[in-house]
Amino acid sequence: MGSCFSARIKAESPLHNGANSRYGSKNGEEMGGSSSRISSMSMPRTEGEILQSSNLKSFNFSELRTATRNFRPDSVLGEGGFGCVFKGWIDENSLTAAKPGTGLVIAVKRLNQEGFQGHQEWLAEINYLGQLLHPNLVKLIGYCLEDDHRLLVYEFMPKGSLENHLFRRNSYFQPLSWNLRMKVALGAAKGLAFLHSNEAKVIYRDFKTSNILLDSNYNAKLSDFGLAKDGPTGDKSHVSTRVMGTYGYAAPEYMATGHLTARSDVYSFGVVLLEMLTGKRAMDKNRPSREQSLVDWAKPYLTSKRKILHVMDSRIESQYTLDAALKAAYLALQCLSIEPKLRPNMNAVVKALEQLQDSGGDHKGAPRNSSVLNSHQHSRNARKHHTKNANDLGNGNTISYPRPAASPLST
Missing domain, CATH: 3.30.200.20 (Phosphorylase Kinase; domain 1)
Incomplete structure (x- = not known):
């Protein structure tokens, strides 16, 4: 083999x-x-x-x-x-x-x-x-x-993983458009919301781009339940467990204490949404030291109309409105709250993404606030060469399907 x-x-x-x-x-x-x-x-x-x-x-x-x-x-x-x-x-x-x-x-x-x-x-x-x-x-x-x-x-999932479409640089995996990214984000959010519902009460524990798979119409499905756990029961607020998952995606309180809650998944969703907005991996040691952790680097930019476009994926810069970018970035920021109680639940995330799809970019890809976007065009173009080198991780690895089970949290 x-x-x-x-x-x-x-x-x-x-x-x-x-x-x-x-x-x-x-x-x-x-x-x-x-x-x-x-x-x-x-x-x-x-x-x-x-x-x-x-x-x-x-x-x-x-x-x-x-x-x-x-x-x-x-x-x-x-x-x-x-x-x-x-x-x-x-x-x-x-x-x-x-x-x-x-x-x-x-x-x-x-x-x-x-x-x-x-x-x-x-x-x-x-x-x-x-x-x-x-x-x-x-x-x-x-x-x-x-x-x-x-x-x-x-x-069989013919379009492969979200990871491949965001980060692989070859002719098979073209950059996902803004509209498709929001569609995938909504589908993945619905999957997590179902897992967290009273009907299921499951904590996924390994939410990341490589575990989000796409069908021929780019509908998202969560895969790889090797690390999933039953949620807390009765009056318990969390599940105590060995820390497992993936660096860059795991919630800080879970890594520190081993206390697992549905809000741990919400944090991971915030990381993935940020990856979709920026086109950058959650962790990348090839980037400058202050940019290696995507969350730490991007957070200061996410609430500013003046700064937000500096972190957005340059490959989709003409496909969304400034308002849509800010709403998506703010949603990611809420999910990434250090305090778990301040994070929205996944039903609220689904609702926010549904509203974003209704009011985001137009279907032709042209932004409504094009003048605002164009005002940042020159500074973004000046950064393109560096961004391409920092992001270019398509190193010819085998196209990947759901991992044959997930290993413990490692680097």
Whole structure:
């Protein structure tokens, strides 16, 4: 399998730096409507209960080997710390292996089993995605547990990850327009809002651009539930847990105390929204020292009409109004509040993004406040060469799909 199975789990390392991800499908209506479903209000706990209660197909290893053409290297969609993801085909009705190019396209995550951590996160994916159904969550079709083989079978997401579209510099991934960025932000927000709802009560814990997958119409779906946790119950205000996730996205109070709440996810959403506005990664050691942390660098610019355009992605500078940019930046700033109680809940974030879509840029890409934008054009052009070098992280890595489970928080 080549490099796909050379990576090893680093269980001692509690934080990781953003890993590979890609995947996608159909969008739906409002959260919590008929298109949303939870099979059981109380999540099962033992492995046997999880596997038996999930609404998933149990695949034989031989079926998936046939569906992926024996896990051929040219079927690899991406790779991560826990193994590779392969493209495959199954019959839409029987869910049995089909000839390449026929039937339903799938993505098969094959875990490189190196320890207990990987198995637990594989099981967590089944636990949550086997019971949660929502237009903005990636669909898990089935799994395989046979001898030492642990695999997960997802719907195929043809546009890949948000990470690839924001940060990769090649002909396949064109910069997302302002309107598409706001559409993706709204879809991802709806997915988080559903997870936080009284119906689900789940904390995602690893919200980042690589885990937001896009279908052929750029509808967003959250993937990779290996780190998800049940939210607090009763009169508890938080869940105490080992600090896991990704540097740059994890909320500061969670990193400091291990106290996990839904507002921890809201902070991570703020980071991702900021990445979408700026076109810069949350953490980048290739940038000057004061700019390596996107949040620390960008915050002072986010509330100023005079300064906001200095941090906006230069690739979309003619596609939005100044008012829309300020509203989106202020929403990101609210989500990034150091005090968790000051952050909005995800329902409020969804409402703000819906209003922003209604009043943002026009569909032709020309800003209504073009004179205001043009007044900053010269200073932005003077910065373009430096910005391009600082942002150009498209280093030819493998196009990535959902990580085969998430490792602990590491650098």
